[in-house]
Each structure stands twice: as structure tokens, then as C-alpha cells.
Amino acid sequence: MDKRLTLSSYVLIGSMLFGMFFGAGNLIFPVHMGQEAGSNAMIATIGFLITGIGLPFLGIVAIGVSKSDGLFGLASRIHPLYAYAMTILLYLTIGPFFALPRTGSVSYEIGLAPYIGKEYQMLGLAGFTILFFLIALIFSLKPSKILTWIGKILNPLFLIFLAFLVIISFLSPMGNVSSAEIHGAYAMEPFFKGFTEGYNTMDALASLAFGIIVVQTIKDLGVQSPRNIAMGTVKAGIVSVLLMGLIYSCLAYIGATSVAQYELSKNGGIALAQIAHYYFGAAGSILLAIIVTLACLKTAIGLITACSETFQKLFPNSLSYRAYVILFTIVSCLIANIGLTQIISLSIPVLMFLYPLAITLIILAFLSPLFKHRQIVYVLTTVCTLFASVGDAFNAMPDVIKNESFIQNLLAVYHSFLPFFDIGMGWVIPMVVGLSFGWFIGLFQKNSARSI
Structure with missing residues (x-):
């Protein structure tokens, strides 16, 4: 009982x-x-x-x-x-x-x-x-x-x-x-x-x-x-x-x-x-x-x-x-x-990398019944968030690493094209974009749901 x-x-x-x-x-x-x-x-x-x-x-x-x-x-x-x-x-x-x-x-x-x-x-x-x-x-x-x-x-x-x-x-x-x-x-x-x-x-x-x-x-x-x-x-x-x-x-x-x-x-x-x-x-x-x-x-x-x-x-x-x-x-x-x-x-730097991914996973867990647990939604949302979290991690590196020319050029791209990146919130827009596209694609893949 x-x-x-x-x-x-x-x-x-x-x-x-x-x-x-x-x-x-x-x-x-x-x-x-x-x-x-x-x-x-x-x-x-x-x-x-x-x-x-x-x-x-x-x-x-x-x-x-x-x-x-x-x-x-x-x-x-x-x-x-x-x-x-x-x-x-x-x-x-x-x-x-x-x-x-x-x-x-x-x-x-x-x-x-x-x-x-x-x-x-x-x-x-x-x-x-x-x-x-x-x-x-x-x-x-x-x-x-x-x-x-x-x-x-x-x-x-x-x-x-x-x-x-x-x-x-x-x-x-x-x-x-x-x-x-x-x-x-x-x-x-x-x-x-x-x-x-x-x-x-x-x-x-x-x-x-x-x-x-x-x-x-x-x-x-x-x-x-x-x-x-x-x-x-x-x-x-x-x-x-x-x-x-x-x-x-x-x-x-x-x-x-x-x-x-x-x-x-x-x-x-x-x-x-x-x-x-x-x-x-x-x-x-x-x-x-x-x-x-x-x-x-x-x-x-x-x-x-x-x-x-x-x-x-x-x-x-x-x-x-x-x-x-x-x-x-x-x-x-x-x-x-x-x-x-x-x-x-x-x-x-590790926290700036992991936190967006953890937040995304928590959000997906709550929304999962709404998109019928389709794997494509999980994948696209995570991939887009991962792209941004990599930039956040590099941006938080110690100066001895951050000041390398390759890192500076990479960060310049993030600063130019990713909204809110300057305040450590660059992952928000990519997450929403990935979630939206995944959800839309999932509507046409009715048999793609994972068994959850």
C-alpha cells in the first residue's frame, strides 16, 4: 500500500x-x-x-x-x-x-x-x-x-x-x-x-x-x-x-x-x-x-x-x-x-559552460509532455545552447588564455552576432531558436518520439 x-x-x-x-x-x-x-x-x-x-x-x-x-x-x-x-x-x-x-x-x-x-x-x-x-x-x-x-x-x-x-x-x-x-x-x-x-x-x-x-x-x-x-x-x-x-x-x-x-x-x-x-x-x-x-x-x-x-x-x-x-x-x-x-x-569558465545546458535540460523536462517527448526537440535545443555556452566559457577564461589572438577573434564573432552575450546571457536566444525549430520539425515527425 x-x-x-x-x-x-x-x-x-x-x-x-x-x-x-x-x-x-x-x-x-x-x-x-x-x-x-x-x-x-x-x-x-x-x-x-x-x-x-x-x-x-x-x-x-x-x-x-x-x-x-x-x-x-x-x-x-x-x-x-x-x-x-x-x-x-x-x-x-x-x-x-x-x-x-x-x-x-x-x-x-x-x-x-x-x-x-x-x-x-x-x-x-x-x-x-x-x-x-x-x-x-x-x-x-x-x-x-x-x-x-x-x-x-x-x-x-x-x-x-x-x-x-x-x-x-x-x-x-x-x-x-x-x-x-x-x-x-x-x-x-x-x-x-x-x-x-x-x-x-x-x-x-x-x-x-x-x-x-x-x-x-x-x-x-x-x-x-x-x-x-x-x-x-x-x-x-x-x-x-x-x-x-x-x-x-x-x-x-x-x-x-x-x-x-x-x-x-x-x-x-x-x-x-x-x-x-x-x-x-x-x-x-x-x-x-x-x-x-x-x-x-x-x-x-x-x-x-x-x-x-x-x-x-x-x-x-x-x-x-x-x-x-x-x-x-x-x-x-x-x-x-x-x-x-x-x-x-x-x-x-566551467560553470558558464554547464549552467546553460543544465537550465535547458530542466526546461525541456517540464515542456516534454507538450512536444510529446520528441528527441528532435531535445537535440536541437541542446545543440544551439551548446554553441552559446562554449562562447560563455571562453569569455570567462583567465586573461592569460582569453587574450590569445584565436580566442579574441572567436569572442569577437560572439559579441557581434549573439544578443546578450556581453552580460553572460548569450545562450537565451539560441535556446529559444533551437526549441522553436525542434518543436516545429517535430510536428511533421509524429513517429519520432522516444519511449520515455
Whole structure:
């Protein structure tokens, strides 16, 4: 008999989902955005929330309503080879190459680095990340306990400690947002800059990975019918995004007020450390260390679990789940030691490439019943989006690569012929064109639908 979940169950699953989402980037990027956006922080935050919570919510729901077995199942509607490429690249990005190492480096930079001399920073980072990822590894070895570890224990603790910092920041703001200086692109295009800044959280990508964990958790609680599973993912997703939206808005506001007391920081980790010290002195550093470590640890557990389960399923004759957990943890620990700022700068081109493709896949999953799941629609929409996302990736490359003559000539073509390319939204028109042409062609290919 199909079981119906109680409200408390949905809240618990939503807490688990929020816990997996809300990690390193979710803390540091909205604060830094608030600092840069200044008096335009509200407009920038709206754009940030669309990619920061809107797309992740749609990604979770897309997995639930599409009745697929996760990202690989969705991407297979385009082509099996594309499904392998997209799944591997996305999981490596949110896993051992970028997001996972960032959880360790952010925890160190905010929680421990201020107390260690410059000559011992490398040694301190190495020691901290080894301990951090060892703890994450221990929790990740038992994926069936993830609902308990994250939903019941780590996430509630994180929210309690974060509440101290947020409440006092609102009761005694450091400055006035309306008079805060505006920096860079936030002066002219605050909404679109905030929109693309939301890419850095990697949550829309993570939603395609975490969606299947939510679905499996709901099944484990006794829900079997596809309709009730889909409704369960929606309700759990609502709990998660409401919490995320509230905290993002608060952090952006705190960042905007902080420039009245401090100069614009290099990254949000430095800004958060300054803010906590301003309000609580030495105790603020301890409070922030607890907040950040809890946030990053629960996300690290979720990412290690999701990546390991996915690779074990993709390549069942390769390594065991346990072996993948160990492998991804070791790789993440090593990459974490290159430092937070370097990890962020290296990840941006990859995110600019992947995000349009992930957004397109989410949109197609929702529209799929309307065009009868025809493969031609999936293919043309993805190919057109891929063309634009390649340009976005090159445009976000470090200057040493971007300034090469071949890259400059290529970007000149994109700038000339692709609307909105200058603001990182060049993929929108190609996606719409591909979707329209695919849909039109599909009308004359009534027997071309894939079995989905």
C-alpha cells in the first residue's frame, strides 16, 4: 500500500535537501554580491534568487515529475553519449574538482586562517582539510543515514548558530544600504549580474544530482506511486527554497551594510570573517567557524554521497561505492589545498559552460509532455545552447588564455552576432531558436518520439 507522508516528514526531507544545498558558496557569494552591488543590492538579489533558488527548485521538481532515474536519465533523451558526458562533467564539477574542495577551503579560510601566521598557512590548510574530509568520509560511508545526519542533526545546528549572526546584524546594522557604493557591472546591469552570480553557488547543477537522493529518500519512507513521489519532491523543495531565499536575502543585506565599515573584500569568506569580528570580537571568529564548518560539512557529505552513488551506477563493473567515496574524498582534499580564490577563478569558465545546458535540460523536462517527448526537440535545443555556452566559457577564461589572438577573434564573432552575450546571457536566444525549430520539425515527425 502506498504511504502518504506527514508534514513533519516533508519538513525533515526539506531540511536534508537544504542542508545538502547550503554550503560554502551559499554563505560567501551573497555576502560578496551585497558588498559589490551596494545600493543596488535588492535588484541584484532578485536576479541571484532566480538562479540561486528558482532553478534548483525546478531542477529538483524536474527529476520528480519526469519519472527519470536522475540526470543521466534526463540527458539520455538527447543521446546516450551526451548523457555520459554531461553526467560525468557535472558531477565532477559539483564534486571533487570544484564544489567539494571549496567546502574544505572555505571552512579553513574563515574558521582557522586568521589565527595562523603567513609562513604556516600552507601547513595549516593541509592539516585542516585532511581532518575535515576525514570526518566527511566517515559520514558518507553510510548513505542510508544521510536523512538523519543532515536533516535531523547538522542542518538544525547550522541554522541555530547562523541565526545569532543574522539577528544581531539586523538589530544593529553596520551602515545604510541606500548610501553604499556600487561596484563594477552592478552599476549598469545589477539584475543580470546577480543572475549570473547565482551560478557560483552551483545549486542548479547540484539539484540535478540531489533530486534523485530526494526521490530515493521518499521511496524509502514508503511512498511508491509516481504522482505522490512527484508531489513529495515539490513539497520538500518548497521547504528548502524558502529557507535558502530568506538566508540569501539576509546575507546580501549584511554584505551591503558592511562596506560602511570595511573595504570591498577579495571574496565573501574574508567579508564574513570581518562582519563576525565586528559584532562579536574574538568570540565572533569562533561563532563563524562553527557556522561555516557545519554548512560545509553537511554539503560535503551530500556531494560525496551523490557523486559516489552516481559513478557506481554509471560504471557498475568499476569501483565499489566505498572505493568511490575514498577516491573522491582524497582528490577533493588535494585540490582544496590550492586555496579558495584560485578554486573560484578556475571554476567560473566551467560553470558558464554547464549552467546553460543544465537550465535547458530542466526546461525541456517540464515542456516534454507538450512536444510529446520528441528527441528532435531535445537535440536541437541542446545543440544551439551548446554553441552559446562554449562562447560563455571562453569569455570567462583567465586573461592569460582569453587574450590569445584565436580566442579574441572567436569572442569577437560572439559579441557581434549573439544578443546578450556581453552580460553572460548569450545562450537565451539560441535556446529559444533551437526549441522553436525542434518543436516545429517535430510536428511533421509524429513517429519520432522516444519511449520515455
